[in-house]
Amino acid sequence: MRPFTYERAGDLSEASRLGANTGQGQTDAPVQFLAGGTTLVDLMKLDVLRPTRVVDISPLGADLAGVALTSRGLHLGALATMSKVAEHPDVRRAYPAIAESLSLAASDQLRNMASLGGNVLQRTRCPYYRDPSWEACNKRRPGSGCTAIQGYNHNHAVLGVDENCIAQYPGDLGVVLAAFDAEVELSGPSGARLLAFTSLHRPADGEPHLETNLRPGEVITGFNVPAGAWTRRSLYLKVRDRSSYEFALASAAVGLDMDGETVRQARIGLGGVAYRPWRSPEAEAVLVGKPLDEATAKAATDAAFAGAVTHGGNDFKPELGRRTLVRALLQAQSLPVSEAS
Amino acid sequence: MPRDTAELFGKPTPRIDGVAKVTGAARYASDEPVANPAFAWLVTSAIARGRVGGLRLDSAKAVPGVIDILTHDNVGALAQPPAQMDGGPTTTTLETDQIWHDGQIIAIVVAESFEAAREAANRVEVDYVAEPPSATFDSPGVQVEPHKTTEDSKDPAKGDAAAALAAAEVKIDARYSTPTQHHNPIELFTTTCVWDGPHLTIYEGSQAMWGLKANVAKQLGMDPAMVRTISRFVGGAFGSRGGTTSRTAWIAIAAKRLGRPVKLVATRDQGFTIATYRAETRQHLALGASRDGKLTAFVHEGWEVTSRPSGYNVAGVDTTARMYACPNIATAVHVVHADRNTPGFMRAPPETPYMFALESGMDELAHALNMDPIELRRVNDTKIDPVSGKPFSSRSLMACFDQAAAKFGWSGRNPKPGSMRDGDWLIGWGCATATYPTNIGPAAARLAVTPEGKVTVQLAAHEIGTGAYTVVAITAARSLGLKVDDTTVMLGDSSLPPVTVAGGSNNAATTANVVYKACEEVRRRLAEAATADPASPLHGADAASLQLKGGTLMGPTGASEPFKAALSRVTGGVLEVHAENAPQGSKPGAVAGLYEGKSAMVRGTGRENVTTFAFGAHFVEVRVHERTREIRTPRVVSAFSAGTIVNPMTAHSQFMGGALWGLSAALFEATEIDRKTARYVNHNLADYLIPVNADVPDIQVLVVPEEDDQVNPLGIKGIGEIGIVGMNAAVANAVFHATGTRIRDLPIRAESLL
Numbered sequence A: 001m002r003p004f005t006y007e008r009a010g011d012l013s014e015a016s017r018l019g020a021n022t023g024q025g026q027t028d029a030p031v032q033f034l035a036g037g038t039t040l041v042d043l044m045k046l047d048v049l050r051p052t053r054v055v056d057i058s059p060l061g062a063d064l065a066g067v068a069l070t071s072r073g074l075h076l077g078a079l080a081t082m083s084k085v086a087e088h089p090d091v092r093r094a095y096p097a098i099a100e101s102l103s104l105a106a107s108d109q110l111r112n113m114a115s116l117g118g119n120v121l122q123r124t125r126c127p128y129y130r131d132p133s134w135e136a137c138n139k140r141r142p143g144s145g146c147t148a149i150q151g152y153n154h155n156h157a158v159l160g161v162d163e164n165c166i167a168q169y170p171g172d173l174g175v176v177l178a179a180f181d182a183e184v185e186l187s188g189p190s191g192a193r194l195l196a197f198t199s200l201h202r203p204a205d206g207e208p209h210l211e212t213n214l215r216p217g218e219v220i221t222g223f224n225v226p227a228g229a230w231t232r233r234s235l236y237l238k239v240r241d242r243s244s245y246e247f248a249l250a251s252a253a254v255g256l257d258m259d260g261e262t263v264r265q266a267r268i269g270l271g272g273v274a275y276r277p278w279r280s281p282e283a284e285a286v287l288v289g290k291p292l293d294e295a296t297a298k299a300a301t302d303a304a305f306a307g308a309v310t311h312g313g314n315d316f317k318p319e320l321g322r323r324t325l326v327r328a329l330l331q332a333q334s335l336p337v338s339e340a341s
Numbered sequence B: 001m002p003r004d005t006a007e008l009f010g011k012p013t014p015r016i017d018g019v020a021k022v023t024g025a026a027r028y029a030s031d032e033p034v035a036n037p038a039f040a041w042l043v044t045s046a047i048a049r050g051r052v053g054g055l056r057l058d059s060a061k062a063v064p065g066v067i068d069i070l071t072h073d074n075v076g077a078l079a080q081p082p083a084q085m086d087g088g089p090t091t092t093t094l095e096t097d098q099i100w101h102d103g104q105i106i107a108i109v110v111a112e113s114f115e116a117a118r119e120a121a122n123r124v125e126v127d128y129v130a131e132p133p134s135a136t137f138d139s140p141g142v143q144v145e146p147h148k149t150t151e152d153s154k155d156p157a158k159g160d161a162a163a164a165l166a167a168a169e170v171k172i173d174a175r176y177s178t179p180t181q182h183h184n185p186i187e188l189f190t191t192t193c194v195w196d197g198p199h200l201t202i203y204e205g206s207q208a209m210w211g212l213k214a215n216v217a218k219q220l221g222m223d224p225a226m227v228r229t230i231s232r233f234v235g236g237a238f239g240s241r242g243g244t245t246s247r248t249a250w251i252a253i254a255a256k257r258l259g260r261p262v263k264l265v266a267t268r269d270q271g272f273t274i275a276t277y278r279a280e281t282r283q284h285l286a287l288g289a290s291r292d293g294k295l296t297a298f299v300h301e302g303w304e305v306t307s308r309p310s311g312y313n314v315a316g317v318d319t320t321a322r323m324y325a326c327p328n329i330a331t332a333v334h335v336v337h338a339d340r341n342t343p344g345f346m347r348a349p350p351e352t353p354y355m356f357a358l359e360s361g362m363d364e365l366a367h368a369l370n371m372d373p374i375e376l377r378r379v380n381d382t383k384i385d386p387v388s389g390k391p392f393s394s395r396s397l398m399a400c401f402d403q404a405a406a407k408f409g410w411s412g413r414n415p416k417p418g419s420m421r422d423g424d425w426l427i428g429w430g431c432a433t434a435t436y437p438t439n440i441g442p443a444a445a446r447l448a449v450t451p452e453g454k455v456t457v458q459l460a461a462h463e464i465g466t467g468a469y470t471v472v473a474i475t476a477a478r479s480l481g482l483k484v485d486d487t488t489v490m491l492g493d494s495s496l497p498p499v500t501v502a503g504g505s506n507n508a509a510t511t512a513n514v515v516y517k518a519c520e521e522v523r524r525r526l527a528e529a530a531t532a533d534p535a536s537p538l539h540g541a542d543a544a545s546l547q548l549k550g551g552t553l554m555g556p557t558g559a560s561e562p563f564k565a566a567l568s569r570v571t572g573g574v575l576e577v578h579a580e581n582a583p584q585g586s587k588p589g590a591v592a593g594l595y596e597g598k599s600a601m602v603r604g605t606g607r608e609n610v611t612t613f614a615f616g617a618h619f620v621e622v623r624v625h626e627r628t629r630e631i632r633t634p635r636v637v638s639a640f641s642a643g644t645i646v647n648p649m650t651a652h653s654q655f656m657g658g659a660l661w662g663l664s665a666a667l668f669e670a671t672e673i674d675r676k677t678a679r680y681v682n683h684n685l686a687d688y689l690i691p692v693n694a695d696v697p698d699i700q701v702l703v704v705p706e707e708d709d710q711v712n713p714l715g716i717k718g719i720g721e722i723g724i725v726g727m728n729a730a731v732a733n734a735v736f737h738a739t740g741t742r743i744r745d746l747p748i749r750a751e752s753l754l
Ligand SMILES: Cc1cc2nc3c(=O)[nH]c(=O)nc-3n(C[C@H](O)[C@H](O)[C@H](O)COP(=O)(O)OP(=O)(O)OC[C@H]3O[C@@H](n4cnc5c(N)ncnc54)[C@H](O)[C@@H]3O)c2cc1C
Pocket: A032, A033, A034, A035, A036, A037, A038, A039, A040, A041, A042, A057, A078, A079, A082, A104, A105, A106, A107, A110, A113, A114, A115, A116, A117, A118, A119, A120, A121, A122, A170, A171, A172, A173, A218, A219, A220, A221, A245, A246, A247, A248, B686
């Protein structure tokens, strides 16, 4: 860890002012916001992130940690802890996939510390990114190359990757937010704005060190998840070798709006397999208007993984990902939910 | 002659150090308070082969608080590499500019604070002269050679295995592999060195107090009498703290240069490369049998990775060849030199990997024979060591299988793979044999007792988390007829009488037998004085027939006198005895060698008239999701028979912990290596998977009673390692039963079953 100055932002304008230099790159971002610190402090100790100024935004939690369910949807404050949202009865009832994505993530201790805003901005677990003794990592040192492509890539992404980076986005919540048309509320030096959650993370575009479309000084203040017929019949299935406390090998967020046996609308997100929080409109399209059975579920998953690119260690991922999605779809179909909302 | 061991042992006794441990009062090495320490941080290599061309230190030295940076240039000549337990060479660190492996120590930063040392270490820039490294099996540039054998350690061979295999009615022939694994004891690798004039004190978690002392003295060219090692509590060792590793001498040198204590707490990821590990293996196993299941041919070959200079290997064929009766045996072991750090002991070093192949193979053979796997073991059970022809001193293998099978409900198993399920989960039941040789080492101990019955026992034995303090307290108190609560035990300090290395599961047998001997000396002196004293109610009795019991010295007829009276007769104050024990079968000079830091052991396969092993059986249920293939293990039943159980409470923990680690070895653990650079990539506890609480099943441990007075006078077999052995195979066998897919490469993960 390198020396840095620590400041506390008492309100949003102070946060934007103190954070005016939050860069977008990884190692070179001179200012970092600090929420729960469970990603940031780890990476500072590993000498991966080297901010010279850390702006603690936890005081904003006084106003930005709420959970509110209205007829328009669910609003989640960016500084709400993962554990609070995971246990919230409204979230569990109306958006079970969101509650599950949080309760299946990390550990109790981490969930008690970590905020939703920090959660969606967590960094990849790629070992070559997390250890600066590796020379080549385009995410950490722009233009230096990618060691993972020919190295150990067991848990690397197969969807949305390019020849510059195959890092996997490891978070769980983001997968559900991507699937459920969520919006991100931002507040920055030039005011507030809304961003589609699927636009928060940038696609692989040759600049993997630039991960998000946040502008300097912008703080995530909350998330809006619209109401929809699919949110109740929803689940998050996370497949991993350990029963708990492990990132996904493959995961699926599924929301279904059913007309009897037939799918009226579907929302599908995929985790553990993609470069960024991944929604699969291709798979959703396959399902719409069809009875949901093993065959349609398989057709949907084939569509979801049609573009998968593997690199040896992660050759198993498309198959595991397909099986995970089939299981999630059939499990969601049989959830005991009344369609009337 | 020893008393009835059932009278002395077998009473569940809470750890005497338990409260100290859970309240934080117990001092682990880096907890020892030292005045005004400076803090060290290791700089380790980012390449696996080559040289340090140069170190650019300006930016590191500019960090406020940095005091010193040790490199090959300024300290390289001051120490020799540490001697290895196998007597052979190993890789160097600062002695030369050579880089042998990833994560090798190449510089040490010393600063006023931990944080400054870390920051400065991050700022050290290294110019490497890199060469392409060889990572592991199949990497270009590895050198393969047969392991070295001696007269005492020949590869087991008998009859004509090739011909018998060719002629066998039923056979299996398969290849297995086990991955690299690291101990990851929760206590990190730490060293604190303090000089007082010419005297050096080293605080470091160790499994060999006197060994560490002698080794570091030799590295530094010092008189060992000037070195003291202290390690009162060890936060897990599992073999990782058995040998001396390079960091210790450098920290001693750093402290000397500064004239000030220096403390090093290496990081978790550094622990993967500055200490030892369990090397990956490949194995070939072929078994031939007649239709009735009797083995006719046994062929087992192993390949093990090691560093360039070291020939370290574990050669588990020495155990597997003795497991079952078989007239034709052929074995071989090869070492594969790669650009890696030198491996070392890790819980049941030979048995954990090699029994995976054998016990998987036995299950495959049972399947090929259409025979119950327990029955296959029964048909081939033997009272005679098939390699040496000597009898086993005791062998309760089938009793373990039968009792565990009954508890598990094995008779309800449908042998057809894939036939049992619960909803979407396929159920599999598997079993396997556990075994571990019974070893014992030489030791010395000092015991003092007061007329009030307060006992102090001192010996440089090792509390590596197993309950060693309590074993000593139980032995002393019960042998003297006094109270465990009145017994003070001091361990983990080389200023105390020497004990052999705490390895090979010898600790309980070694320490209990020497402490018993000290107690026996106390008894003899009290008995001889009492029987000679006309004022004693025991006057005239046969001194040999008197016992210390219930706070008295007691004769066979029931006449007795209080302990206080008996002791006061021989001393006005404290009675102190120094006992030394060279177990039967020890080589000449074994005890004398202890004082030079040499760790001898009488091994289960190295005795004159008998072969000594402990045995057990594991049963496990796995559940495999029919679609996504995650593997879960809801329950385990394991039975062990291991002679006298000194303390059933801590023994249960050892067995259970071993079984759990076996599950972990089967399903989770593997150190991953980047093949191009020969560097570890998952060197942290987030990516190196071990079970979390949610993975821990209902583990039932059964202890099958067994008496064996040939292993040692107190009949104690080691139990520290046997629990892990065979569990990996039991899981693989259960996975086969659940899915019909035989996995021969560990760990078994969802992706193995897609
Ligand atoms: C061992 C371990 C296991 C884990 N397992 C899982 C898992 O299984 N699934 C999973 O999803 N996650 C997992 N995580 C990740 C964990 O969920 C994240 O670390 C956590 O959610 C981050 O939240 P935080 O508040 O601590 O963020 P911080 O560390 O405080 O911040 C993270 C980043 O976000 C920025 N930031 C934070 N808040 C804001 C804001 N409001 N506006 C703008 N920028 C902001 C910070 O500047 C920083 O760059 C694991 C983490 C660990 C250490």
